[in-house]
Amino acid sequence: MILRRLAEAIAGQNWFIVLIEVLVVVVGIFIGLQVDDWNQVRKDRAEERVYLEELLEDFEANRAALTQSTSQFEEIITAMTALLEQSAMDKPDWSVDELNAAFRNIHRMPTFIPVERAFANLTGSGDLKLIRNRELKNALAQYFSATELVELVQVTHEMELVQTFQPYVIENMDFQAVVFQRVEDFPLPPAVEEGRLLEVLDTREFRNNLTQKWTICTDLLSQHRDLQVSTTDLIRILETEIGKTERTRVTP
Numbered sequence: 001m002i003l004r005r006l007a008e009a010i011a012g013q014n015w016f017i018v019l020i021e022v023l024v025v026v027v028g029i030f031i032g033l034q035v036d037d038w039n040q041v042r043k044d045r046a047e048e049r050v051y052l053e054e055l056l057e058d059f060e061a062n063r064a065a066l067t068q069s070t071s072q073f074e075e076i077i078t079a080m081t082a083l084l085e086q087s088a089m090d091k092p093d094w095s096v097d098e099l100n101a102a103f104r105n106i107h108r109m110p111t112f113i114p115v116e117r118a119f120a121n122l123t124g125s126g127d128l129k130l131i132r133n134r135e136l137k138n139a140l141a142q143y144f145s146a147t148e149l150v151e152l153v154q155v156t157h158e159m160e161l162v163q164t165f166q167p168y169v170i171e172n173m174d175f176q177a178v179v180f181q182r183v184e185d186f187p188l189p190p191a192v193e194e195g196r197l198l199e200v201l202d203t204r205e206f207r208n209n210l211t212q213k214w215t216i217c218t219d220l221l222s223q224h225r226d227l228q229v230s231t232t233d234l235i236r237i238l239e240t241e242i243g244k245t246e247r248t249r250v251t252p
Contacts, residue, residue: 048130049245054118056238057142061115061233066224072110073221079105080214087201087210096195100177103197106165106213107180111154112224114147137239143230150223157216168209172200 079102086092092099119140122128131137169175177191200206 010012030044037162041185043128045245047127048132049242051118051127051130052238053247056235058115058118059231059235059238062112063228063235065112065115066228066231069110069225070221070228072108073217073224076105076108076110076217077214077221079103079216080210084207084210084214087207090228092198092201096198099197099201100191100194103173103178104180104211106169106178107161109154109157109161110220112147112150114144116144116147119144133237133241136234136241139230139234139237143227143234145225146147146227146230150220150227153216153223154221157220160212160216165209168205172206173197226229 083099083102086094086099094102122131128137169178173196174191174193176188177194178197179188180189
């Protein structure tokens with residue numbers, strides 16, 4: 001209809017009508033583009049909020065996992081320190097059962113595997129651009145770079161278990177007496193030589209193994225504590241950003 005009127009106006013050399021019709025077309029196109037842009041922005045903000053909520057859920061899970069792992073490392077380190085103190089005595093003041101129970105911690109390997117579902121989706125889909133807060137994007141990148149280092153040290157810990165700690169136990173002790181049982185429905189029978197630990201308690205090799213365990217665990221504890229701080233900071237940023245998107249959604 002507009003094109004027909006425009007053609008008739010040009011044919012009749014009615015330039016005022018031509019100008020009006022052209023303005024109507026231009027304004028219509030402009031409004032249409034603005035509406036499209038507004039709809040895209042609204043869609044982007046909705047998707048950003050979903051990602052923020054998923055990130056928050058992931059980091060709350062990470063915080064819980066780190067709380068558990070740091071507590072376990074503290075228990076292991078305490079046990080290794082106590083055994084080193086017992087080793088330095090002329091005669092240990094702990095019972096054989098207490099010594100064996102403390103030594104079982106050499107088999108424990110707390111690990112932290114970060115939940116990164118939302119971050120993987122963001123980076124894999126190319127949607128990271130939806131996150132407007134640059135501080136948040138930088139913090140996410142730094143966080144998951146730090147977890148890679150933690151995972152590397154955890155692998156080293158596992159290698160030490162297989163290559164150092166377990167061979168030492170099998171060679172020098174009664175494995176049944178110091179093995180760390182992870183299930184209750186398949187208990188081991190009583191150890192035959194539960195006192196074997198006393199024969200190596202005051203040796204250099206015994207202390208070196210404990211110190212190696214102590215070194216790895218204190219390293220990992222320090223890294224897990226740093227991640228705890230970073231996790232708490234990220235949760236704070238995410239909660240703030242989610243609050244902003246909520247206010248934007250309800251504000252006319």
